[in-house]
Amino acid sequence: MTLSLLRREGRQIVDAVGQPVLLRGVGLGNWLLPEGYMWHFGDDAASPWQIEALITDLIGQKSAQEFWRRFRDTYITDQDIAAIAAYGYNSVRLPINWRIVMTEGGEWIEDGFDLIARTVEACRRHDLYVVLDLHGAPGGQTGTNIDDSAGWPDLFTDPRNRQLTIRLWQELARRYRHDPVIAGYDLLNEPLPGDHRDRYRDQLVRLYQDLISAVRAVDPDHLIILEGMHWSNDWSIFTELWDDQVVLQFHKYWNAPDTDSIRPYLDTRERLDVPIWLGESGENHLAWFQGTFGMCDDLGIGWNFWQWKKLGTRVSPVSIRVPDDWHLIQAAAAGGDRPDAETVAKILDQYLDNIALDACEQHQDVVHAMMRRAPLRLYAAHFPVGGDGISWSATRLDTGLRSFRESEGVTLAFADPEHTGEVSFPATGDPYPRPADALEVRLAAGEWVTYRFDVRAETDLTATLLGATSPDTRLRLSLDGTDLPADPSALGHAATALGRVGVGPHTLTVTVDNGWARLSAIDVGTRQT
Template identity: 30%
Template sequence: MKNLILFVFLVFSLAGKAQESTSGFLHTRGQIIVDEKGENVLLKGIGLGGHMLQEGYMLKVPFSGQQYVIREHIEELIGKERTDEFYEAWLKNHTRKIDIDSMKSWGFNSVRLPMHYNLYTLPVEDEPVKGENTWLEKGFQMTDSLLSWAEANEMYLILDMHAAPGGQGHDVNISDRDPSKPSLWESEANQQKLIALWRKLAERYKDEPWIGAYDIINEPNWTFEEGKNKNGIEDTLNAPLKKLLVDITNAIREVDSRHIIIIEGNGWGNNYNGILPPWDDNMVISFHKYWNYNDTASIQQFLDFREKYNTPVWLGETGENSNVWFTDAIRLMEENNIGWCWWPLKKLGFNNPLEVPVNPGYGQILNYWRGEAEKPSEAEAYKGFMELAENVKLENNYYHRGVVDAMMRQPHTKEAIPFKEVVIDNSAIIKAANYDMGEKGIAYQDNVAANYYISTGGERQSWNNGRTYRNDGVDIYPMEPRENYDDVFVGDMEEGEWMQYTFEVSKNGNFDLSFKTAADAPGSAAVEVNGKRYPDFVVPASAGKWTQTTVKEILFKKGQNQIKFFVIDGGFNLEQIQINRQN
C-alpha cells in the first residue's frame, strides 16, 4: 500500500476526546432546524453508503446488486464460513472513529447512517416465534460506537432506515430486496417489524442529544395505484405509505418526544402527493436530488412545501456527480438555508471523498464474474476479499482532496488554489493532472463537466472519461503500466479547454517549459504565464508515443506564479510539464 496516496492525518488534536460543551437536541422552529439555544443549524453531512448495506455498483460487480446476491456470489467462491469472516471484517473496517474524525476536520457537522434492519432484528421468515421480534445486538452496538465517535466530534448522527424489512421498493439494490419474498408493502408482518424496530431504536436513543434525527424510510419506490409507474413517481394518493409513516411516528412518540422525525415521499423520496401536511410538530420534509440542473426551479417544490407547511426541508441524499455539480448544488442549498447530506463517503470509485482501491486479487474476481478470466482458487479468492476488507480502512483509501474542496471551500469562493504544493528552485515536474483546485472557468475549462441527464432527458454523461484520479471535467486516464495512483495523463483534450497550475519560484529567472505529449495527428497549444500569453506552438504527431515539446525563455518571478495551458487544436494527450531554469 506504500504507493497509495494516503490521507495526511491532521485530525487528532480536534477529535479523540469527548467534548465538554453540547448543543442539545435539534428541533424544528417554523421553517428552520435549531439547536437548544434557538440558533439556526445548517446540516452538512455525508451518508455512510456501503457500510451496513452494500450496493453492487459500489463494489463494481457485474450482476444484480443486492447485498444478498453479492454474498451468494462470494459464498460460491470461498464458502459460508469465510464469507462470514469477510463481512465481519468489512463491518469492522469500513467506518471507524478515524473516519468520523476526518469528516469533522474537513468541515462536516453530521453523518447519516444507512441502516440494514437485519443487523438489528431477524427477518420475518427467520423468527422462531411468528409475530415476535428477536433483537440482535450487532447493529445496536455498531450504532452506539458510531454515536460515541460523532459525539466526541460534536457531530449529529442521523439514523436512516435504508433497508427496511422486505424492502421498500422496486429499485431492489437500495434495500437489499429479494423479489421472491413479500416486500414491505405486501406483508403486514414486515410493516409491524419495522414499526417495532423504530420504537426500539427510539427507546434506546431517546436521551441522546447527538442523535440528530430519525429518517424513518429511505426512498420508498412502489406504486399503490393501478396503471401507474411501478416506482411510485406518479401516485396521487400514497395512502399505504402515509399510514406506515404515521404508524412509525406514533410508535416513536410513545417513547421519545424530543427527536426530529424525517419523512421521505414516494418515487425515491420526492413524491409527496397525499402525504402532506406533516402530522408531527417536530418533523422535517426530506428530498433527494440527483443528475438534474442546480437552479431554483429544481427545488421549487420543496421551497413551496417549506413555506406552505411552515416546516423545514432537508436535502437528505445527493451526490454521484462531478465536482462542478457538487459545488453548484451546495451553493444552491446554502443560499436557501437548506441542509444537505452527500452520498457516499467511500466506495470503489473516484467521485467521493474516499476511494477504496481494487487489489489485484479482487480485480481477478471481478474479471471472473464478468466472464473474462478463469475462476480463482478458494485461497486466491479469500485473499482477494480479505485484502478488499483491509483496503476499506481509511488509511488505505485514496483521499480525493478535490472532492472535499468542491464541497466545503468552492461554494464560498472564486479563488483557485494549488492541487499540490510545488516550489521551484532550478527544476521541477508538474503532473498534467495536478492542475489547480477550483471551479470550472477559474482553475480549468472543460467542455463536459457534469451529468444533467434527468433535466436534459438525454443519456448519462461522463465528465471525466477516464474515471480516475480527480472528479472535475478534465479527462484523466491511467498510464500503462500504472505503478502509483498518480501515474496518469490528461486526454480527450478539445479546442477551448485549458488547465491552470499555481506554484512558487525561489528567485526570478528565465525557464524552459517542456510538455510531454502523445498524439496520432498534429495539434497545437499555447501557454499563458502570469497573464502573459505566449505564441501558439505545434504539438507534433508521434504515433501515440510520448515526446517532448519545449517552449523557451519563459520569465518567472520570485514567489507565486501561474501557468495556463490552452488547447488550440486538440486530440493529443498531456502527461507532465517539466520546468528547467536556464543557465
C-alpha cells in the same frame, strides 16, 4: 462543543438555544447495507443478499462470516469519523439494513445495535450529529437492490413486514430517545419508486403516520425525517404535517443544479413552513458539487453527500484502492469463471486491508468543491443564488443553452460556440465536466458576477481567471467589496494576488468595465513564494 437536541422552528432546524443548524454531512453507505456498484459489481451482485451469497459461494460460510466481521470492524471506524469532522462536516447519515439488527423472527441482534452505538459514540467524541436512516426495511420499501428486497416492495404487501418495521423504529427510538447526538430519524429511504407509488401510496401515508405514533410513544423530542415517493422526490403525499417536529427530505442526482430543479421543494417549504433537507446527492463532478451544495447553502438547505467512501473512485472524499486481480472477483460476480479458493482469499484479504481509512486515497478537491473552500476552482456557471444586484448584475442573452438557470439573468453558454441545446450532467466517474458539457458566463461592459468561497485557515491567496476577452477588455476584481489593484484581464496567464485572506466566507466579484469577457472558471489558490 456540546451537541444538543435539534428541533424544528418553522422552516429551520435549531439547537437547544434556538440557533439555526444547517446539517452538512456525508453518507456512510455500503457499511451496514452493501451496494454492488460500490464494489464495481453488476446487476447479478447488486443487493446485500446477492453480495453475501457471492462471498459465501467463493470462500464458504465460515470464512464468509469472518470476512463480514472484519469488513464491519474496518469499513467505518473512529478514524473515519475523526476525518469527517476534520474536513468540517457536522453530521453523518447512517444507512441501516434491518437484517443487521433484527432476525427474521423479530429478535434483536445486539451485535448489530453495537455497530450503530459504536458510530454514535465516535460521533459524540467528534461533535457530529447522526441521522439514523432505515435504508432497507423488512420486505423492502423500494423493490430494488438498494433495500435488500427480493424485487418487490413487500413492506407494503405483507402485514408482518409492516409490523416488524414499526417495532424496529420504536426500538431505535427507545434506545436513543435522550441522545442529543441523534439529529433525527429518517424513517424510510426512497420509498415506492416508479409505478409502485400508484399502488401503495395510501399504504405509505398510513405507515408514516403509524411509525410517527410508535416513535412518539417513547420519544417525544427527536426530529422525524420523511422522504417522498419515487426516489424521495415525489412530495405529493405531503399535504399537511403529521407531527410538529418533521423535516422533509429530497434527493438529487444527475440533473441541473439550479433553483428551477428544486422549485417544488422550495414551494412546499414555504407552504407548510417546514425545514427541508437534501438527504442524498453526489455521484457527479466537481462543478456539479459546487453548484448543487453551494445552492443549498445559499438557500438555507442542509445536505448530505453520497458517499463518503467507495472503491476506486475520484468523486468521493475517500477512495478504496482496488485490490490486485479484483477483476477476477468481478467476473465471478457476473456469473463467469470462479478463481480458486486460495486466489479469492488473497484478493479479499487485500480488499479488507485496503478499506481502512489510512490505506485509502483521500480527495481534498471533492470536499473543497462541495464546501466552496479554497483552494479550489470556482466554475463560472455556478455563481451563487441571490438574484439581480446581489450575486450578479447582467442582462441574459439567448445563446441556445437550455434547461439550466433559465430563470436567472446571467448569460450562459456552452464553451463550444457550435454547441446548443439542453445541458446534461451525467455521472461519468471523472471529477471534471466533459469538454462537451463545459459552460461559460458571458459578460458585457458594465456587468458583474460574484462568487463565494470559504477559508479555514488564514493564508495568502491568488485568483486566476480562465476564459477569453476582447482586445479592449478591462476587468476589475473585488474581494469582499474592495477592488484589487491588479488588472486580471490577462485571463489564464497571470494570477491576481488577493492578499492575506482571513478565516470565514468571502466574495469575489468580477466586473467588466470595458469590452466583453467569456469566463469559464476562477482558480483560487495559495500564493507561491
